[in-house]
Structure formats: C-alpha cells, structure tokens
Amino acid sequence: MRQIALEYSKRFNDPVLKIAEADVRRFEGALYPLGKRGGWAILYNPSISSPGRINFTLGHEWGHYLCHRTAAPVGFECSQSDVLGGTRKQEQEADRFASYLLMPLDDFRAQVGSERMTLDLLRHCADRYEVSLTAAALKWLESTRLCAAVVVAENGYVVWARPSAAARRARIYFPNGMELPPGSLAADGDRLLSAEGVNLSSGIWWNRPTREVAIFADKYEMTISLLVFEELGVLPDGWEEEDVEDAFDRFNRFG
Structure with a gap:
C-alpha cells in the first residue's frame, strides 16, 4: 500500500x-x-x-x-x-x-466460493489481502447472496451495523446505540468459540434463528458479530439491488 x-x-x-x-x-x-x-x-x-x-x-x-x-x-x-x-x-x-x-471482488469470490463462512475462512481472506477481519467480513457481505449482517459494538452497545443486500431486502436492521441482546455471543463474552459460530434461537438477534460468529478485540473493548440468517434463503440469481435513496439514507446524508 x-x-x-x-x-x-x-x-x-x-x-x-x-x-x-x-x-x-x-x-x-x-x-x-x-x-x-x-x-x-x-x-x-x-x-x-x-x-x-x-x-x-x-x-x-x-x-x-x-x-x-x-x-x-x-x-x-x-x-x-x-x-x-x-x-x-x-x-x-x-x-x-x-x-x-x-480485495478485488472476483478474486474474493474465488476464495470464498460456496463455502460456509466461518472464522477460519474469514481469517484466510484477511491474511490473503492483508486487511482486518472486519474489512474481510464487510467484503463478504458485499459478495454474498445470503441474508447476513455485521454488527460492531463497544462496551455492550452497537456502534454500527451493516446488512447484506438480502438482509436489506428482508428489512433487518440494528440501530446504533442498541444494547447487545442477552444470549448473544457478543453479550455473553464467551471466547471459547467454535470457528463455525453458534446457532442461536429466534428472538435473540432477530425473529429468525441466527448463526453468530463473534470476534473479540480487547484493545478497543469491541465485539464484531457476523450474523447469518440461513433460514431466510438467498437472493435469486440475476437479482440486483436498486440504488434508490430512502429516508434513512437522506437522514444520514443531512445528519
């Protein structure tokens, strides 16, 4: 660089x-x-x-x-x-x-393919492109047709969240300032985690079952949760999200 x-x-x-x-x-x-x-x-x-x-x-x-x-x-x-x-x-x-x-998108997609996103796969991508795990997770959100989101929190409260295109279509949204939900990996602080993540019941993160892969960054008192809502399926082939500004976009633009 x-x-x-x-x-x-x-x-x-x-x-x-x-x-x-x-x-x-x-x-x-x-x-x-x-x-x-x-x-x-x-x-x-x-x-x-x-x-x-x-x-x-x-x-x-x-x-x-x-x-x-x-x-x-x-x-x-x-x-x-x-x-x-x-x-x-x-x-x-x-x-x-x-x-x-x-992280060129074609090469990134070639690395991920159709594999299930895990902490090991995320680390592989972060190492390959010499970026942070957060940057690799956001790139995966951009490339996937799955319903998924990245939620970043500090001291137990959401700082920002980013949904995939499928999650936006499903109206999945985590507001800034939201308290981490009890029962989530990020809230419980369990560092003995499987690379596959943990399956959580509906009602914890969303009204659907969720697989949460959590990353803990002690230096910043930060947690990064990669959430996958596998039950909601994927976007259809050829579907492209319309780039239309909504009220939330305008609020951010003028805010």
Missing part, C-alpha cells in the same frame, strides 16, 4: 511525499497537505496494533487523496469509526475504494 501511494502519486503535481506514524489520539488515519512543499502526507496512529488494520487505513487515506483532495484542501482526519463504518459519504467512498483496491 505504501509503495502504491508513493509511486503512483508521482504522476501528479502534488504527490504523496510522506507516509508515517503520528501519535494523535483524535484520528486513526489522516491525509494532510504539506504546505510549501506542495505535496501530501498520509499518517496513521501507531496505537493500531493490527497490520491489516494499518493497511486498510492507508488504503482509506489513499482513497481520499485520489477522490477528495481537491474538494478538501485542508485534508482529512479520520477517526476509528470513520475507517470502516463511517456514515459520511466521503468516508464511505474511501472505504469502498480501499476495499476494491485491496
């Missing part, structure tokens, strides 16, 4: 001249102009312990450089919630850019 940013940007008159750590609490990654030098710096917080998360953060800031720097001459400061899970349009675009750069 460093080599791509430093070498490719040389074709512009304001290239990326520096990629470095910056111990600033308020951001996880940043893109800053270098003033009189005429170029840019990509910075990341050294408190990030996961190489995969650093790699995705660099990809996110590189996306800001290519897509947004002319519209934001003062640069960007991206918090932990902005890098993966951000609601602002430019943050979502930077996430999407990094996702496609680091």
